[in-house]
Amino acid sequence: MQAVWNWFRWLHETTGINLTIFYDAFDRHRFFDGFLTSIELMASCLALSIVIGLVGAWVQGSSFKPLRVAVGGYIQFFRNTPPLIQLYFFYFALGSYITVHLANGQTVPLINNFTWAVICLSFYAGAFNVEIFRAGIEAVPDTTVEAAEALGYSRFGIYIHVLLPLAFRISLPALTNNLVNLMKTTSNAYAIAVPEMLYVSNQIWSDNLNVPEMMNVVLIIYVGLVGLFVFVMTRLERALRVPGIGL
Amino acid sequence: MAWTPDQPLIQIKDVHKSFGAVEVLKGISFDVAKSEVICVIGPSGSGKSTLLRCINALVPIDRGSIMVEGQEVHDPKLDKLALRRKVGMVFQQYNLFPHRTAQQNIMMAPLHVLKQDRHEVEARARRLLKKVRLEGKENAYPGELSGGQQQRVAIARSLAMNPDVMLFDEVTAALDPETVKEVLVTIRELAEEGMTCIIVTHEMGFAREVAGHIYFTDRGVIVEHGPPAEFFVKARDPRTRQFLSQIL
Numbered sequence: 001m002q003a004v005w006n007w008f009r010w011l012h013e014t015t016g017i018n019l020t021i022f023y024d025a026f027d028r029h030r031f032f033d034g035f036l037t038s039i040e041l042m043a044s045c046l047a048l049s050i051v052i053g054l055v056g057a058w059v060q061g062s063s064f065k066p067l068r069v070a071v072g073g074y075i076q077f078f079r080n081t082p083p084l085i086q087l088y089f090f091y092f093a094l095g096s097y098i099t100v101h102l103a104n105g106q107t108v109p110l111i112n113n114f115t116w117a118v119i120c121l122s123f124y125a126g127a128f129n130v131e132i133f134r135a136g137i138e139a140v141p142d143t144t145v146e147a148a149e150a151l152g153y154s155r156f157g158i159y160i161h162v163l164l165p166l167a168f169r170i171s172l173p174a175l176t177n178n179l180v181n182l183m184k185t186t187s188n189a190y191a192i193a194v195p196e197m198l199y200v201s202n203q204i205w206s207d208n209l210n211v212p213e214m215m216n217v218v219l220i221i222y223v224g225l226v227g228l229f230v231f232v233m234t235r236l237e238r239a240l241r242v243p244g245i246g247l
Numbered sequence: 248m249a250w251t252p253d254q255p256l257i258q259i260k261d262v263h264k265s266f267g268a269v270e271v272l273k274g275i276s277f278d279v280a281k282s283e284v285i286c287v288i289g290p291s292g293s294g295k296s297t298l299l300r301c302i303n304a305l306v307p308i309d310r311g312s313i314m315v316e317g318q319e320v321h322d323p324k325l326d327k328l329a330l331r332r333k334v335g336m337v338f339q340q341y342n343l344f345p346h347r348t349a350q351q352n353i354m355m356a357p358l359h360v361l362k363q364d365r366h367e368v369e370a371r372a373r374r375l376l377k378k379v380r381l382e383g384k385e386n387a388y389p390g391e392l393s394g395g396q397q398q399r400v401a402i403a404r405s406l407a408m409n410p411d412v413m414l415f416d417e418v419t420a421a422l423d424p425e426t427v428k429e430v431l432v433t434i435r436e437l438a439e440e441g442m443t444c445i446i447v448t449h450e451m452g453f454a455r456e457v458a459g460h461i462y463f464t465d466r467g468v469i470v471e472h473g474p475p476a477e478f479f480v481k482a483r484d485p486r487t488r489q490f491l492s493q494i495l
């Protein structure tokens with residue numbers, strides 16, 4: 001490993017391309033921490049936004065109108081406002097009210113900025129996921145649902161065993177697009193000082209004045225992460241493909 | 248009053264059903280005894296599918312009474328699962344679950360709804376596939392099967408719930424002429440084994456052979472009914488005669 005680090009030091013000395021994140025142990029650690037934070041943020045948001053999508057789509061099919069209206073309102077709010085402004089709103093506006101008083105008299109926020117980012121971005125992407133899953137559910141023929149009813153399935157049983165497996169397959173391409181968008185949008189967490197990849201890169205280029213190098217690194221990593229995700233989703237799509245549902 | 252097997256399995260009395268302003272069933276009444284096979288025929292739109300769907304509570308009725316083994320289907324406190332265990336239904340468009348194989352389609356409801364033992368259910372699914380002559384198609388997806396094969400899987404799927412009565416809604420109407428026969432043979436075998444059947448069909452030859460009683464419906468009423476020998480020869484009502492002349 002040391003040889004690699006030394007090569008980057010040599011690269012800097014001979015060409016001026018300054019990648020401190022490789023040869024400088026301090027920068028290396030903080031960049032790697034930022035990278036891990038980004039991954040953690042992405043993974044949490046992906047998972048939570050899918051859960052929100054599934055629950056929301058279920059509620060949208062319920063016969064209880066107030067719930068449907070609430071989910072409709074949620075979708076409108078998150079779909080029609082920019083995620084950056086949502087982050088500011090949650091962190092600065094809501095976050096300043098949701099506080100705890102410590103024993104020593106201090107008042108601190110109950111929810112930290114990372115958690116706010118997860119909540120906000122998950123609900124942002126979740127709003128789209130609700131719509132995506134709902135479109136998938138609507139594409140399942142009523143007659144298929146009726147057959148399940150006639151076999152004694154409850155509404156929940158139909159959702160779990162018939163609607164979701166079919167709707168999920170139908171929704172996958174649209175879902176992949178939205179989740180890719182979510183992965184990229186996690187970089188907005190920079191704005192509320194979540195120490196993710198872009199945030200630590202900013203610290204590093206401020207110290208080393210190597211903006212072009214760091215921007216390239218960040219872009220390449222995003223290309224790689226999103227590419228890997230799309231690859232996995234394509235494989236999943238292929239694995240779930242069944243003859244005769246025209247997918 | 249408890250139901251006993253000597254009473255009609257299904258008692259339909261003066262059933263009315265409207266969709267919006269349109270009255271689709273206008274006072275239908277008939278009984279079906281255990282092991283009886285009845286055929287319901289009539290022009291498209293006369294309410295045959297609606298009637299079948301009322302019998303297993305897929306649609307609520309407005310007025311009248313439908314008793315299945317003494318249980319009122321119209322009762323708001325009805326245990327739908329208990330009813331649907333007793334009443335199997337097969338549809339015109341098969342309506343198999345496309346993401347599951349033939350065998351899985353048959354196993355799903357006994358596993359998920361009745362929570363029966365997997366080994367037992369699997370053994371029964373294999374027996375049923377054999378019964379409908381689809382041995383070797385266990386792992387085929389519905390999309391890989393012909394219409395007639397899919398329809399036989401659908402019949403096996405209903406039978407897996409061990410119903411006391413089977414409802415068939417124009418189950419051969421969407422099939423190629425060559426595959427109609429294989430499905431009808433399966434239904435006839437069921438009837439011969441003593442399964443109570445209500446069959447909506449346009450296959451008059453089949454109805455004549457298999458039915459104990461034939462009901463002709465038009466615009467929500469039973470116009471005429473009788474045992475096949477009488478019905479086909481002595482139909483009196485002009486609507487029945489016109490329908491029969493068109494279809495025979």
Ligand SMILES: Nc1ncnc2c1ncn2[C@@H]1O[C@H](COP(=O)(O)OP(=O)(O)O)[C@@H](O)[C@H]1O
Nearest residue numbers: 266267271289290291292293294295296297298
């Ligand atoms: N869910 C429904 N909503 C509104 N109208 C319906 C519905 N189901 C059936 N109908 C109407 O009821 C009438 C009878 O339909 P159906 O029972 O399917 O007749 P059949 O099976 O004899 O062809 C038709 O005019 C049909 O359009």
Ligand SMILES: [Mg+2]
Nearest residue numbers: 295296416417
């Ligand atoms: Mg019909």
